[in-house]
Amino acid sequence: MTWRTVQRFADAAAPEELFTGQWQNRPSVLDEYKTYLDERWNEGCTNAWKLWEEIAPLGYQGRYQRVRAYIRKKRTSPRPVTARPPSPRDVAGWILRRPESLTESEQIQLKNARAHCPELDALTRHVRSFATMLTERQGQHLPDWLDAVRQDDLLSLHTLAKGIDRDRDAVTAGLTLPWSSDVVEGHVNRIKMLKRQMFGRAGFDLLRKRVLLAG
Template identity: 30%
Template structure:
């Protein structure tokens, strides 16, 4: 290869043995081929390696200070371009770190006013079909899944599932979880019975059928009986406990504020002869339920998950369905610094996409004024490497080719597992690149 003809490259490191030994890959930006790989990422070795390519004009890299120093030593006049993806990722990671450290996992906010006007409270006697229709109606009215979940006291996953149901198919879909499990069990058993009988009709012995299906021979004999029941005889029956006849009385006494001891004395007078622990378990569960109902009736709060606020660092609000504009405003009112964080991330994205390096200095000053330790670390990093950061905004070059080549090298390493010394790996990688180029 004519090394003097190479002028624009991107470089990146890769692991020979993770956390122990690393190498460096060089990719030609114009031909998009791997030019060379080095069994080191140390400053002296990389600088010496780069000097063997005398005419390098543009070198794209990640934020590594070692690579920056090696390039300056080998080619002081070369243009270094920092990778835009890594810049943005680092900023978002630092902002995410600050949010995680300073904001609780769930942020309580005042319940939105329009929830009281339009969203009904859960009805204890509402059947599943009615709940699905209620969820879909509220979703159509513009309420987010989280608002519906809070108002109807339903799990967010259930709300999302109900939203996806087709209205005219709701009736056929509505089934309780135990019923669905029962139907699945019956279907599986029916399939096994049919398979056993079919094999028996084909002349297979019980022993052979057992080997084929993995079923016990006694089970096979039972399945061959024409009177065998697919549905278990006990299905649909429910055993009552000794306390069951007194449930309504206990509920009534609890509502009147009777203590556990008073409830026990009362129902024993009525003929209860069971243990006190059975009464205690039932009354404890019932009291907990009553307490939850009272709390939900008095509560004027709803919560926003921190993970949804973190998603807003990556996506605009309209693409994060779990949080509404009203909820976001309520959170920002309590945590105004969040608004500043979103603003600096958004403006940095605009600087990168609009190719406007002149705005970078103002952005740095604004980000510094927030005085956030995590953001200050990012500012310190880009200030130390400011020329390459400006070049990343000005030029279109990126480190994507090197990142993709690292993945390719990893695949080749795995194929060569057990016989992969560096020289063999280097020859194989460069041979593949030569074949790809000729094809």
């Protein structure tokens, strides 16, 4: 036992402070549903069996004992026990995906995150409204979207808005018209690939022949 370990044991004010290290914060199949359990606990439902029956239809496939242990910890711990906050990558994924594709547990976690962070709530609204413009070809709403973005203190979106303003007509057309440059971009990428394969040692004539034969 090292001196640091001895000192940590001596300085601990409660037994819970000793439970740190590699076994702490390990992923659990219950993690995704702890936000739901916390909400139900705050509503007054403290029956572990009932809570287990509620999260099973939501997709939880773990054992009842895990739910019971989590509820027991909430009941007996001198400190509030709550779910760990989701990672930035998870939250970004929930915002960028279609709302209807999120599981009920993911919807609850995103709702909880938005409730605790006004900036995140505003970002979610702007991202989803832009996605609606993009998928439903509603380019006429772009000026209103830009005005709404500028009303919130979101520096990254302000930078995006400035970039859109520099070529607003083209962006509006891209959000409105049914045509796209996908085919052209595909051909450009194919030509770049052929050029890289020759390691810059071939001239234009050979590159032209390869492009025509590959087509």
